[in-house]
Amino acid sequence: MRLHTPLPLHISGAPARPLRDAALVGGGKRAEHYEIAAYTTLVAMANALDRRDAADRLQEILSQEIATDKKLDGLAKQLLPLANRDAED
Ligand SMILES: [Fe+2]
Numbered sequence: 711m712r713l714h715t716p717l718p719l720h721i722s723g724a725p726a727r728p729l730r731d732a733a734l735v736g737g738g739k740r741a742e743h744y745e746i747a748a749y750t751t752l753v754a755m756a757n758a759l760d761r762r763d764a765a766d767r768l769q770e771i772l773s774q775e776i777a778t779d780k781k782l783d784g785l786a787k788q789l790l791p792l793a794n795r796d797a798e799d
Contacts, residue, residue, distance in 0.1 A: 728792035735786045742779040749775055 749772035756765035 728789050728795075732786060732789040732793045735782050735789060739779060739782050739786070742775055742782065745775045746772065746779065 749768055753765050753768045753772055756762075756768055
């Protein structure tokens, strides 16, 4: 099973830096969403097994993954207007 979609390396010519960076941010978001799904499941499993210690630690990691995803959202918001402008050139 494939876990991620490849970055759009098929863009013709040398990609503009903001566009390439936006694509990398998209790749990072895919990884974060995968991790969020995994840790959400692990927290539920730890709770179902009444392993409060493990659930608390896993929840901390899940919160870090969510925070990273939000940081990537901020980067994307900065990069996408620049990438769009470069695409028009
Ligand atoms: Fe992560």
